Amino acid sequence: MDAYDQITRNASEVVTEDEVRSLAEDPDGKRAYVGYEPSGVLHIGHMLTANKLIQLQEAGFEVVVLLADVHAYLNGKGTFDEIRETATRMQEQFVAYGLDEEHTEFVLGSEFQLEENYALDLHALELETSLSRAERAMAEIKGGDTVTVAHAVYPLMQALDVVYLDVDLAIGGMEQRKVHMLARDTLPSIGEDAPTCLHTPLISDLSTGVGKMSSSSGVSISMEDSEEELREKVNKAFCPPSRDPDPDDDGNARDNPVLQIFEYHVFPRFGEVVVERPEKYGGNLEYDDYESLAADLDSGELHPADAKGALADYLNELVAPGREKIREQRS
Ligand code: IYR
Numbered sequence: 001m002d003a004y005d006q007i008t009r010n011a012s013e014v015v016t017e018d019e020v021r022s023l024a025e026d027p028d029g030k031r032a033y034v035g036y037e038p039s040g041v042l043h044i045g046h047m048l049t050a051n052k053l054i055q056l057q058e059a060g061f062e063v064v065v066l067l068a069d070v071h072a073y074l075n076g077k078g079t080f081d082e083i084r085e086t087a088t089r090m091q092e093q094f095v096a097y098g099l100d101e102e103h104t105e106f107v108l109g110s111e112f113q114l115e116e117n118y119a120l121d122l123h124a125l126e127l128e129t130s131l132s133r134a135e136r137a138m139a140e141i142k143g144g145d146t147v148t149v150a151h152a153v154y155p156l157m158q159a160l161d162v163v164y165l166d167v168d169l170a171i172g173g174m175e176q177r178k179v180h181m182l183a184r185d186t187l188p189s190i191g192e193d194a195p196t197c198l199h200t201p202l203i204s205d206l207s208t209g210v211g212k213m214s215s216s217s218g219v220s221i222s223m224e225d226s227e228e229e230l231r232e233k234v235n236k237a238f239c240p241p242s243r244d245p246d247p248d249d250d251g252n253a254r255d256n257p258v259l260q261i262f263e264y265h266v267f268p269r270f271g272e273v274v275v276e277r278p279e280k281y282g283g284n285l286e287y288d289d290y291e292s293l294a295a296d297l298d299s300g301e302l303h304p305a306d307a308k309g310a311l312a313d314y315l316n317e318l319v320a321p322g323r324e325k326i327r328e329q330r331s
Helices: 003-008 017-025 044-058 069-074 080-097 116-128 131-137 149-164 174-190 227-235 257-270 290-299 304-330
Strands: 013-015 031-036 062-067 104-108 169-173 196-200 273-275 285-287
Touching (some): 003 044, 013 174, 017 196, 031 044, 031 149, 044 169, 044 196, 044 257, 062 080, 069 080, 069 149, 080 104, 116 149, 131 149, 131 174, 149 174, 169 174, 174 196, 227 304, 257 273, 257 290, 257 304, 273 304, 290 304
Parallel strands (some): 062 104, 169 196
Antiparallel strands (some): 013 196, 273 285
């Protein structure tokens, strides 16, 4: 796989392709980042962008994780002290997941976002941005029912983070894309470059295959799930015995979350998959890539129940170190 393919593997979109190609020419020492509003427990959405960071480390990038405490505060997630404490716990869980501290720079937003220059640049961006544009950018991120002034400031700060963290590539789930587009449009007005962005897909709801799996609604997978809980959630997951005929069609097509988790979580971290089956049902199946596993589910060679059994095993392995860490944090 060449550097460009490695960087863009499993991405839903990159903005722009040319800019990412130029980063891929010499990835060594380039900086990429993801920002997370601190929350108590990592869930599968955090793990998806973390997988991308791990892949980028393998491609030679320096990786920055922003623990966006001020953003979480602006988004109504609690008192500042509570959020700070959560940030520490979240950092430990990321390390347990595989973002080791030696190769990952963890930064708290409040370390630089409260400085004078940052505040003045923020006000300059405020002058350049209409309220309605800021509100639109926040549609998929905003917590709570009321739109507040804080929600208008939030995306502008996210834009400035790219400048102050001096990163070459901003990563986020597809729900971040409007904030990133706003950043691309407004940063040049204060003399800064438009950031290059990479967006990861959203995994559909585990039980229905419709909408996105999130921690606030529906069934989500998190680092605190026990092995039994994981098995139960995966066993109940929507997994038709063939894949979505057109994964790009967002209409009414239901996605297959079991396949998505194989594609975005299991293959990137394990490289290959073994589905264990008793000899009388044909014996074990081994897959070197996602496509061959999905093809076997399509053809009926791989039964959904066997796919789910294997998925629960691999997920359990991914989650186990973080689960252990959470146990320590609570004791
Ligand atoms: N908006 C993100 C959190 C966030 C991301 C980045 I990239 C920042 O620079 C700051 C905050 C979220 O929804 O979690």
